[in-house]
Amino acid sequence: LIVSVVGVLSSALVKNSITMLKLELDFAWIRSNQLEKRLRGLRQLRETVELASKRASSFSNRTAEQLDLPFLLDWLDEKKIIEELFGPHMHVELLKRAISLLRILAHSNRMTTRHLTSLWQCASGAHEAVQRVLYGIIADLVPVLAPPLRRFLFEHISSLPVDKYDEHTLALVFNFTVRASQLRSSGTKAALVDDTPARAGDGRRRGQVSHTPTREMYGLRVLWDFLQDAPADNITLPSPELTEQAVSLLVRLLRMPHFVPEREPLMQQCLENLHRHSSVEASLLVLQRILVTYPPRRRVWVSFSTRDVDGSISGIIEALDRTHGLLTRFFLDLQRYQAGYRACFTSEQAESTVQSVLSRRFKAPERIEGVLQRFPYGQAISVRLQFLTFILTNSSVTLGEVQVGMLWDNLVNDSIGLPDCQDTVLQWFQVACSSMVPSPAQTSGGGSLVGSSDVVQSSGSPEPIATGSMVAFSDSVLPFLFQSKLQNLNPESISSSASKLFIQLFLDVNVRSKALRWVTSSDGKANEWVRQTADLQGEKFLWELMLKSTDDAIIDSAMNLLIELNHRLSPKLTQAKRDRISGDFVRRCIHRLSTFVPYLNLGTSREVLQVGQPPEQGETRPVAGKSAAQFVSRCVLLLQQF
DSSP: OHHHOOOOOOOHHHHHHHHHHHHHHHHHHHSSHHHHHHOOOOOHHHHHHHHHHHHHTOOOOOOOOTOOOHHHHHHHHHHHHHHHHHTOOOOOOHHHOOHHHHHHHHHTTTOOHHHHHHHHHHHHOOOOOHHHHHHHHHHHHHGGGGGGHHHHHHHHHHHGGGGOOHHHHHHHHHHHHHHHHHHTTTTTSSSSBOOOOOTSSSOOOOOOOOOSBBBOHHHHHHHHHHOOOOSSSOOOOOOOOHHHHHHHHHHHHHHHHTTTHHHHHHHHHHHHHHHTOOSSHHHHHHHHHHTTTTTTTOOOOOOOBBBOOOSOOOOOHHHHHHOHHHHHHHHHHHHHHHHHHHHHHHHHHHOOOOHHHHTTTSSSSSSTTEEEOOSSSSHHHHHHHHHHHHHHHHSSSSSOOOHHHHHHIIIIIIITTTHHHHHHHHHHHHHHHHHOOOOOOOOOOOTTOGGGGGOOTTOOOSOOOOOOOOBBBBHHHHHIIIIIIGGSSSSSTHHHHHHHHHHHHHHHHHHHHHSSSEOOOOTTTEEEEEEEEEEEETTHHHHHHHOOOOOHHHHHHHHHHHHHHHSBBTTSSSSHHHHHHHHHHHHHHHHHHHHGGGGGGGOOOOOOOSOOOOTTTTTOOOOOOHHHHHHHHHHHHHHHOO
């Protein structure tokens, strides 16, 4: 019996010794200078630990040559395997194959704050390729880390300065938060619940009742803080593209069940930013995308501040405007932003040539009113217009004359010499006015209405403006815009977008006054307008466009419309009225010819002749032969085509 027992013990000891020898050899290979040996050693060591972990979780008996998991973990601690992996001999291929081993160590509470600090230091200072692998390891470790270690690791991430963030860092913040929140939703113990008080910027205001148990915000707080204006003077702000990525990730988190209750506090934070003129572009992007997360139809279980609020997108928007003055804050901020940029632009003009300033028109200035700007002017205006379109498209809110006047005065009249930005605003007006036109006919060319598909793209707009079923203005706005704004523009320098808007509103206003009428075409396939009266609103300005514009496309459009106005006459008109309309047109052409012909031989002199018939009210005489020849040739061409 004694001999048999000794024989068995000797066999077990020998097998254990062989197993330990293999472990030592594997670790020696991991420390080798040859990558192939290092990978082989790590693979064999990982397989040994994984086998022990599976055996421990299934409570199966081990054989003599197999070591139990606690012993292996103690041995790995003794060998400082984590320090070896993340030390000076770190290699990206080893890290890719070490994730399962690290998860077992973390799950068995063998990771310490020292290990996590070492991991983060390696990641923050590594090359981009290595950094992506380490960020992946960090995200994979989140589900198996104890809550204190998880918070400790995230403190390292959140301490990173804003100017050090890139798309990979934002993705890490997002993935970290998603993994942690999934623990809570799956019922894992102590996943996101602790006694940490609410922090500034995490979406909860002082005095606000928070949901219990207290949730850790993790990436929600970090992404929101990332979007705020930087107080420091020596910091480099993130690019607009990185800002939009952060907005997208933030709203994706808000769609998760764990963070749904944080939507309303964050919307309130956005409104406060709008009121303070702080982080406005980012706040508008966040607010718009949060609103999209609400149901399109009413749900009684959704509330916002008051019990009678419709929980749909439109209900929330209308509640924001009614209780918080959403549009009032929007237009006050727009006015302040434009004034600030005007001061910045004027200062730059004083220090530089006009050409160099205009060449930088879409680059963000260093600061406006002492605040660093992350969005250049053109893009900042586009963000505001897209937000306004979203509000008008998804609610019953409309703009009145005062608001439209502010929009026009700030972004058209005071366009700071930036034609691309002015075109963006005018194209927005085209789309908005198209929603008010009481006719299905919206075709381009020949003075007809310009469809929204022709005007939504612009160089200053990152994406098309979605109109949907937008009703943008109250009924009095279109006549106000047509008479008080468009006809006060200079016809000599009017842009193509402004002329298209004028022609669009010319037709609409005259249809509303019944001077024009929509009828079905002779083939029954389309709608077209016909003229019913002699007097038309805006006809004098249309003549001014034809005579004074320097843009050939504008001249052609105005000329074609003038001809069509005298050809497309209602069949219900008597022959006498038709002759009167055509005769008035010919007499106007002859009158202008008799006015301009005496100036043909003046050359470039500034002499004023007292010959010919006096100009009609609102018209001016040409003062040089060159302009007189231009007017005469256009009148002759108009008569010829008529």
